Amino acid sequence: MLLKYFYDPKLAHASYLVGCQKTGEAIVVDPGRDIDQYLETAQREGVRLTAVAETHIHADYVSGARELADRVGAKLYVSDEGPAEWKYEYADQYDTQLLKDGDTFQIGNIRFAVLHTPGHTPESISFLLTDLGGGATEPMGIFTGDFVFVGSIGRPDLLEEAAGIMGSAKAGAHQLYHSAERFKGLPDYLQ
Structure with missing residues (x-):
């Protein structure tokens, strides 16, 4: 298995x-707007990007998911959880698989199992690999x-503070607590 990490310090x-090195297929999870870094890495590593996934709708930066999927003809994997106003509006414009808690998909020999982990955002999902x-x-x-960071947890208050969605901070905190409780039940060795 090939795993490459990308970090934009300006946006955190x-x-x-x-x-999957055996099949040569690859996926990008939560791509940023600069998609060239993924295209260059895929070419250098000898894999082809067949899929793009998002863990949640990002309000703090512009996602590169649609542009990347369009450029390489990749399938999009996005959440179908949360209320109607948290659905991906562009899902019908691409080859998209809408994901619910308990769903699985594979990229080559790598299985992704979906967990609904709301709190930071209502539709947030995590991928067990x-x-x-x-x-x-x-x-x-x-x-x-x-949803989870090293030494911290996602903020449930951003929707209320930044987007003005009143009442979302308290509801998000409640959801985040339950997601964290579920997360604690996962094996300690997960990275």
Whole structure:
């Protein structure tokens, strides 16, 4: 399995390229607007980008998901959780798979299991990652978007403060608590 980490310190934004070296397929999780970095890395590593995924709708930066999917003809994997106003408006314009809690999909020999982890945003999902090609039967890592950080947890108040969605901070905090409780039940070795 190939794993590449990208970080934009100006936006405090992390994204990842995950590739199956056996099949040559790869996915980018939470791409930033500068998609050239993913295209260059995929070419250098000898993988083709067949998928793009987002953990949640990003209000603090412009996502590169649609542009990247359009450029390489990749499938989009996005959340179908949360209330109607939190659905991806462009989903019908691309080859999109809408994801719910418990869904799975594969990129080559890498399985992604979907967990609905609301709180930072209502539709937020996380991806449990299992490298089936390496013989694993249990997940080895998780992509949480802005739900969990090293030493911290996502902010539930941003929707109310930045977007003016009244009452969302308290509801988000309640959801975030339940998501964190669920997260605590996952294996300690997850990265």
